[in-house]
Amino acid sequence: xxxxxxxxxxxxxxxxxxxxxxxxxxxxxxxxxxxxxxxxxxxxxxxxxxxxxxxxxxxxxxxxxxxxxxxxxxxxxxxxxxxxxxxxxxxxxxxxxxxxxxxxxxxxxxxxxxxxxxxxxxxxxxxxxxxxxxxxxxxxxxxxxxxxxxxxxxxxxxxxxxxxxxxxxxxxxxxxxxxxxxxxxxxxxxxxxxx
Numbered sequence: 001x002x003x004x005x006x007x008x009x010x011x012x013x014x015x016x017x018x019x020x021x022x023x024x025x026x027x028x029x030x031x032x033x034x035x036x037x038x039x040x041x042x043x044x045x046x047x048x049x050x051x052x053x054x055x056x057x058x059x060x061x062x063x064x065x066x067x068x069x070x071x072x073x074x075x076x077x078x079x080x081x082x083x084x085x086x087x088x089x090x091x092x093x094x095x096x097x098x099x100x101x102x103x104x105x106x107x108x109x110x111x112x113x114x115x116x117x118x119x120x121x122x123x124x125x126x127x128x129x130x131x132x133x134x135x136x137x138x139x140x141x142x143x144x145x146x147x148x149x150x151x152x153x154x155x156x157x158x159x160x161x162x163x164x165x166x167x168x169x170x171x172x173x174x175x176x177x178x179x180x181x182x183x184x185x186x187x188x189x190x191x192x193x194x195x
Contacts, residue, residue, distance in 0.1 A: 050071055050072060050073045050074060050075075050176070051071075051072050051074065051089070051175075051176055052069055052070070052071060052072075052182065053069070053070050053071075053072050053089050053098055053100065053176075053178070054067065054068070054069050054070075055067060055068045055069075055070065055100060058154055058157055059100075059101070059152030059153075059154050059157060059158035059159065059160070060087070060100055060101070060102070060152050060153050060154060060158075061131075061132045061153060061154040061157075062130035062131060062132055062153065062154075063087065063102075063129060063130050063131065063153045063191065064087075064100060064153075064178075064181065064191075065187070068181050068183065068184070068187060069181070069182050069183035070100070070178045070179075070180060070181050070182065070191070071178070071179055071180045071182050072088075072089040072175070072176030072177060072178050072179070073176055073177050073179050074175065074176045074177075076176075076177040077174065077175075077176070077177065081171065082103045082148055082174055082177070083103065083106075083193065084103055084104065084105075084106060084125075085102060085103060085104070085127075085129065085193045085194040086102070086103045086177055086178075086193050087100065087101070087102050087177070087178040087191050087193065088100070088101060088102070088103055088150065088174050088175070088176065088177060088178065089174075089175045089176040089178060090150060090169055090173050090174045090175060091173045091175065092165075092166050092169070092173070093165075093166070093167070093169075093173070098175070099150075100178060101150035101151060101152055101158070101160055101161075102129075102150060102151060102152070102153055102194075103148050103149070103150055103174075104118060104149055104150065104151050105120065105141070105143040105148065105149030105161070105168070106143060106148060106149075107143055107144070107145050107146055107147055107148070108142070108143060108145055109121055109142070109143050109149075110122075110139075110140050110141065110142045110143075111138075111139055111140065111141050111142075111143060111149055112138065112139035112140040112141070113136050113137055113138040113139060113155070114137060115135050115136075115137065116133065116134035116135045116136050116155060127194060128194045129153065129192060129193075129194030130153065131153035131154070131155070132153060132154040132155065132156070132157075134154075134155035134156050136155045136156060138162050141168075143168045144168055146170060146171055147167075147168035147169055147170055147171070148161075148168060148169050148171065148174060149161045149168045149169075150169055150174075178191050179191060
């Protein structure tokens, strides 16, 4: 009796199911990888390049209005430091909320407000930016090394470095440089540093 090779029976339905199963798994994996890459890119952009921030309150009137959305760039301060009158995003000691203020005092300077006018080391400094009129007095106060003194443009209604619980901010708490108002669209504009 001669042996004949027996051909394996091929079940087309079984192969089709396996192919479909592999295709679904592959698609799920592609979606997961796409979301992971998008998340990492968003994190890098927000951490090192720029971040949208909403104005909450009136402490920066007249420069910024409540509920406006700004673009804060972060790359400016990766290798450099804030300059006087930069509008910055920052954190206060022990708080995670983002604040928007203006840098008015630099490390080592002695700052004073007399009738709303700014004096640095005894010299009157012109404040060439929109701000709410104020007759506030403060200081003199010497800004510690490595720190920056920040205030809101609405000096009479701002929780800022004049508050002992906030004080002058260490450099690492200043996160970004506010460059533009992006929303509402009718208010799109660049933010000037007032220098």
